[in-house]
Amino acid sequence: MGLSEAFPMKGGDGPHSYAKNSTLQRNYLEVAKEVMKEAIAEKLDIGALNSPKTFCIADLGCSVGPNTFAAVEIIIEGVKTKYDQSQSLSSQIPQFQVFFNDHVxxxxxMLFTSLPQDKQYYAAGVPGSFYERLFPEASLHFVHSCSSLHWLSRVPEEVTNKNSPAWNKGRIHYGNSGDEVIRAYKAQRERDMDKFLQFRAQEVVHGGLMLVNCTFNHNGTHPSQCTCNLILDLLGSCLMDLARKGRISEEKVDSFNLPMYFMTPQEMEAAVERNGCFSIERMETLPSPRPGNGGNESLVHQMAARVRAGMEDVIPQHFGEDIMDEFLDLYRQKIREIFIPFVAKLAGGIEERLLLVLKRKY
Amino acid sequence: MGLSEAFPMKGGDGPHSYAKNSTLQRNYLEVAKEVMKEAIAEKLDIGALNSPKTFCIADLGCSVGPNTFAAVEIIIEGVKTKYDQSQSLSSQIPQFQVFFNDHVxxxxxMLFTSLPQDKQYYAAGVPGSFYERLFPEASLHFVHSCSSLHWLSRVPEEVTNKNSPAWNKGRIHYGNSGDEVIRAYKAQRERDMDKFLQFRAQEVVHGGLMLVNCTFNHNGTHPSQCTCNLILDLLGSCLMDLARKGRISEEKVDSFNLPMYFMTPQEMEAAVERNGCFSIERMETLPSPRPGNGGNESLVHQMAARVRAGMEDVIPQHFGEDIMDEFLDLYRQKIREIFIPFVAKLAGGIEERLLLVLKRKY
Structure with a gap:
């Protein structure tokens, strides 16, 4: 599995694992919870689903838990409430089967070991990229994807090509790069998003819902002004600092790029429109969760832990085992000196989310 | 997960892994292949299955591959041929979804990493004991279980209880034990088999098939005369030898019992009859596969490798890390001195198999 294809979160349940460092993602889910419940109550037409004996849910990009289990519980409670409140269908509450999907x-x-003991559904794991077909035709009633759709299927080819005008020298992402690099990333995002929607349109039953919760960039805002891009730009500048100190080679930095893109709501709408099989039932931004008590130092710690959970396999693999501590020290420093002053000026908080409710057209 | 609940095969793909040491199991599948194809051709009534869009297959006790993938291919080819040859249904070949099940x-x-690149089905993993409900009601069209159903859900309680007449002192299995121990094992087998059939009856659609391929003991034969029991008895006597040498404590051997039972065809029939939801469409013994070239020493090596793949986690966990090499040396010696002369006198070969084709009644 190449660098460009999958960045698994740190597995296991050790102190640096994703399972132990996904509180921020959990907070996003808490913020989304009420909107998810409302969306199911208002937009899921259970009468039109042909009374399935089994209601099938897929969580795409589930990672290792525990957030995926919490999301699934919210969805199942919402669907059950919907059945309970229906006059004609209250006696036909289906069974639930949940497919947890992520890269192979x-x-x-770890995911299977930590499945809740009291789960009210049949669980299955489905390995594979969600930019490919994963499920039989018309087999899913509800698709959920949280904190996953910013991942691209690969780094756009041009940005690692020395002879291309989109060569991304000295950077690992597009946020502060030239227009050619941004365009290459955007084009990759469009190709991937088209595949994502095309395959989901095949897998989701008519009338089924798809709920996407993702980090985004505001319409009309330059990517460099998006907090998520700033975070990635800081990671890149830490690596360049290490290159300048001679701890790693500059070529290594040049050849390392992160396959992530944060869409704007406009770009999301355009993708849904190009695909044509889904209607946008709801699209809104969710407020940023409070960073928690403890002030700035707590935030610095939280953000370093998050990078560690997401990058602890990837960075050493590309740059060697030895640089991780120095890299994280530099990163903490830049969070203090650049990121915290930057977000202090923002109205919207550290990382707003876009919540999109799509319905598979009939 | 306690000793009594799950004995996972050695994971990964190292030299002692199950993936690299399951040739014998593969040979059983080769022997079964023609019967499997015939059973599907003759016994699967695709017209009665309500034209499913997706034909769902479960392999229970799949371990880590590659045999599970080979079995699934045989089944899918058989079902496709059946559709191809049907005048009315040849245009309605369904999609296939395969659920690979084993203990959590x-x-x-490893299983997911080794999924065949060219697989013609949607794959999912389902963690959990097959002595529990694993799937939604009436959601499976074909269930396969090979080399798994000799596992019990637990060691029968009485055999580890010093105050019980069924206490299994100095042995790790029932093959050469007294009648009380044999009865305790048999009762556990009946309870487990009843659960297995009860849950499968709920999960398999009416008209669906279940194919069980398992090691067995001949009707009317004392368990000690079954080659599989002899193998386990030899493992126990190796441990007792180590206890006599003071390398491990005798109490440790007394408290260690293997949760396996090899049914007779009569016991199998009785279980299906008690359950009442399945008809026995076919039940036959399969010839033992040839042990391969290389003569006796090759067989010794093969059997030691197999024990290692099955027991390398379990034995050290119970008896300590250090004894494994000595234990395997003793085992090889007993295979040479006791097992090989024993099987030389057998008509049926080393390990015959029972193949059972059940149909979920309408």
């Missing part, structure tokens, strides 16, 4: 390199062993 | 402690990461 995800730690499914 | 199975190495699903």
């Amino acid at each position: 390199s995800n730690d499914f062993n | 402690s199975n190495d699903f990461n």
Whole structure:
């Protein structure tokens, strides 16, 4: 599995694992919870689903838990309430089968070990990229994807090509890069998004819902002004600092790029429109969760832990085992000196989310 | 996960892994292949299955591959041929979804990594004991279980209880034990088999098939005369030898019992009859596969490798890390001195198999 194909979160349940460092993602889910419940109550037409004996849910990009289990519980409660409140269908509450999907390199062993004891559904794991077909035709009633759709299927080819005008020298992402690099990333995002929607349109039953919760960039805002891009730009500048100190080679930095893109709501709408099989039932931004108590130092710690959970396999693999501590020290420093003053000026908080409710057209 | 609940095969793909040491199991599948194809051709009534868009297959006790993938291919080819040859249904060949099931402690990461690139089905992993409900009601069209149903859900309680007449002192299995121990094992087998059939009856659609391929003991034969029991008895006597040498404590051997039972065809029939939801469409013994070239020493090596793949986690966990090499040396010696002369006198070969084709009644 190449660098460009999958960045699994740190597996297992050790102190640096994703399972132990996904509180921020959990907070996003808490913020989304009420909107998810409302969306199911208002937009899921259970009468039109042909009374399935089994209601099938897929969580795409589930990672290793525990957030995926919490999301699934919210969805199942919402669907059950919907049945309970229906006069004609209250006696036909279906069984639930939940498909937890992530890359084949995800730690499914850990995911399965931590499945809730009291779960009210039949669980299955589905390995594979969600930019490919994963499920039989018309087999899913509800698709959920949280904190996953900013991942691209690969780094756009041009940005690692020395002879291309889109060569991304000295950077690992597009936020502060030239227009050619941004365009290459955007084009990759469009190709991937088209595949994502095309395959989901095949897998989701008519009338089924798809709920996407993702980090985004505001319409009309330059990517460099998006907090998520700033975070990635800081990671890149830490690596360049290490290159300047001679700790790693500059060529290594040049050849390293992160396959992530944060869409704007406009770009999201355009993708749904190009695909044509889904209607946008709801699209809104969710407020940023409070960073928690403890002030700035707590935030610095939280953000370093998050990078560690997401990058601890990837960075050493590309740059060697030894640089991780120095890299994280530099990163903490830049969070203090650049990121915190930047977000202090923002109205919207550290990382707003876009919540999109799509319905598979009939 | 306690000793009594799951004995996962050695994960990963190292030299002692199950993936690299399951040739014998593969040979059983080769022997079964023609019967499997015939059973599908003759016994699967595709016209009665309500033209499913997706034909769902479960392999129960799949371990880490590659045999599970080979079995699934045989089944899918058989079902496709059946559709192809049907005048009215040849245009309605369904999609296939395959659920690979094993204990939660199975190495699903390895299983997923080794999924065939050219597979013609949607794959999912389902963690959990097959002595529990695993799937939604009436959601499976074909269930396969090979080399798994000799596992019990637990060691029968009485055999580890010093105050019980069924206490299994100095042995790790029932093959050469007294009648009380045999009865305790048999009762556990009946309870487990009843659960297995009860849950499968709920999960398999009416008209769906279940194919069980398992090691068995001949009707009317004392368990000690079954080659599989002899193998386990030899493992026990190796441990007792180590206890006599003071390398491990005798109490440790007394408290260690293997949760396996080899049914007779009569016991199998009785279980299906007690359950009442399945008809026995076919039940036959399969010839033992040839042990391969290389003569006796090759067989010794093969059997030691197999024990290692099955027991390398379990034995050290119970008896300590250090004894494994000595234990395997003793085992090889007993295979040479006791097992090989024993099987030389057998008509049926080393390990015959029982193949059972059940149909879920309408």
